[in-house]
Amino acid sequence: MENGPVINRKETCARHPNSAADRRRDPRSHPVSVVLDTDMGNDIDDALALVMLHSLQDAGECEILGVALSKDSPWAAVYTGLLNRFCGRPQIPLGAVRDGPTKDEGKFIRQIAETLGAGHSTKEPEDAVVLLRRLLASCEDQSVVVITIGFLTNLSRLMDSPPDDISPMDGMELFSRKVQHVCSMAGCFRPGKTIGGDSGNPEYNIRTDISAARNFFHRFPGTVTFSGFEVGASILFPGDFIEKALEENPCDPVASAYASFLPMPYDRPSWDQSVVLHAVRPDHAYFDVSEPGRVNVAPDGRTSFIPDGHGRHRYLILREEMIPVIIRDMLALCSMKLSAGSPPVASDASALQL
Numbered sequence: 001m002e003n004g005p006v007i008n009r010k011e012t013c014a015r016h017p018n019s020a021a022d023r024r025r026d027p028r029s030h031p032v033s034v035v036l037d038t039d040m041g042n043d044i045d046d047a048l049a050l051v052m053l054h055s056l057q058d059a060g061e062c063e064i065l066g067v068a069l070s071k072d073s074p075w076a077a078v079y080t081g082l083l084n085r086f087c088g089r090p091q092i093p094l095g096a097v098r099d100g101p102t103k104d105e106g107k108f109i110r111q112i113a114e115t116l117g118a119g120h121s122t123k124e125p126e127d128a129v130v131l132l133r134r135l136l137a138s139c140e141d142q143s144v145v146v147i148t149i150g151f152l153t154n155l156s157r158l159m160d161s162p163p164d165d166i167s168p169m170d171g172m173e174l175f176s177r178k179v180q181h182v183c184s185m186a187g188c189f190r191p192g193k194t195i196g197g198d199s200g201n202p203e204y205n206i207r208t209d210i211s212a213a214r215n216f217f218h219r220f221p222g223t224v225t226f227s228g229f230e231v232g233a234s235i236l237f238p239g240d241f242i243e244k245a246l247e248e249n250p251c252d253p254v255a256s257a258y259a260s261f262l263p264m265p266y267d268r269p270s271w272d273q274s275v276v277l278h279a280v281r282p283d284h285a286y287f288d289v290s291e292p293g294r295v296n297v298a299p300d301g302r303t304s305f306i307p308d309g310h311g312r313h314r315y316l317i318l319r320e321e322m323i324p325v326i327i328r329d330m331l332a333l334c335s336m337k338l339s340a341g342s343p344p345v346a347s348d349a350s351a352l353q354l
């Protein structure tokens with residue numbers, strides 16, 4: 001894994017002021033600077049979301065500054081490094097949670113990494129909070145969009161981090177100063193409804209680390225757009241697309257992971273892909289956006305939205321007629337990589353090591 005310093009990030013960000021107005025004028029000239037925080041390995045949508053970010057970067061619409069992992073398995077970093085290499089960007093810095101939730105290996109991160117020749121590395125990935133501090137410290141103010149598609153463990157710890165050699169700012173100041181916007185797949189905002197098939201339990205990304213979610217969402221003073229459970233649950237990624245991708249390239253690490261996650265063929269909700277689409281393409285109007293307000297995370301992890309004209313939170317609203325448009329664009333982005341990546345081979349295993 002590449003853990004070296006991010007060189008000249010300030011210059012890069014300075015060239016791309018990255019404001020919403022700039023992007024409206026020419027989105028390709030002002031790519032969105034993205035930091036992704038993911039629980040890679042718990043569900044397959046994280047892998048597809050990261051593939052889409054790579055395609056959006058190919059199209060000049062974003063730049064992936066780094067990826068923080070909230071799943072506490074060493075295979076999460078191994079698999080993510082494999083995916084990044086497959087997509088042509090092995091140099092993307094990775095950071096891993098320490099003593100985090102969900103330590104199991106899940107159903108694809110170890111299996112696919114081993115099958116495709118990416119062995120377990122003896123080199124421990126950088127701490128996710130250190131990576132996040134380093135990335136943010138090197139960027140211009142209000143230039144970063146953070147996309148979180150897992151638990152809030154890393155972001156909560158980042159906010160609580162003290163000044164250090166990386167930055168004289170504590171985590172709260174650093175995050176508030178550098179981050180323009182947070183887009184989060186978390187919570188449930190379907191009035192009067194419970195989470196499908198979950199008997200009204202709190203949404204997974206919240207309930208897996210409730211204290212982190214409460215700490216981050218209640219204290220972060222910046223703007224957050226939530227993509228609730230109900231949004232991605234209504235957008236089904238078609239399993240037949242994966243079957244075709246596997247026919248073209250049996251070594252595709254994402255299609256292979258999809259087939260390893262559940263018995264094929266199956267369609268899967270697009271929770272994490274949805275928030276990526278909105279974060280990088282907010283002007284495409286894939287979704288409606290709620291009025292401003294405040295999201296409250298109850299001690300049991302249930303989320304509620306309190307309208308407030310001065311609030312910094314909003315949530316996405318899915319109109320049924322947009323579902324085919326979203327699926328079309330999601331597949332177009334996935335197609336750029338799933339049938340065109342460079343297949344890793346066992347003889348090249350050393351290049352896949354972290």
Ligand SMILES: [Ca+2]
Nearest residue numbers: 039046149150
């Ligand atoms: Ca996820």
